[in-house]
Amino acid sequence: MNQAARRIGRSLALVLPVVLVLSGTLAVTAVPWAPRSGTQVLTASAEQAAPRDSPRAPHEVVRDRLVAELQQKDPGTALTSLQKEIARRPSLARHCTSITRALGRAAVGKYGPARAHAYSRPVCDTSFAAGVADAR
Secondary structure (H helix, E strand, C coil), X not given: CHHHXXXXXXXXHHHHHHHHHHHHHHHHHHCCCCXXXXXXXXXXXXXXXXXXXXXXXXXXXXXXXXXHHHHHCCHHHHXXXXXXXXXXXXXXXXXXXXXXXXXXXXXXXXXXXHHHHXXXXXXXXXXXXXXXXXXX
């Protein structure tokens, strides 16, 4: 009796993992992971994170306006406008670093690293210079 149970146990120990692996593989290959039409499917969390009709944050609007001003004029003018905007709306001060870094990257795109660095000034510490360095 003891040897019969041992044989059954050994047989199950060899056969069961093979059966589990094969059934798992077949289950995975049977699931339609990607749509056949070739269109990309977004997850529900991605749709909730960035709805198309959502209003933009005030600091994003200011950042985009200042980057456009930099493109039309120069980084010095945009940095001065940023200082004035923060003095007018102190709530933007917590976003000053990210806005100034974006201006630094945009300045490198327009003028190149050496000339963009010449416009550096201590607005939000050295964030403009950090943006210039990031873009290199």
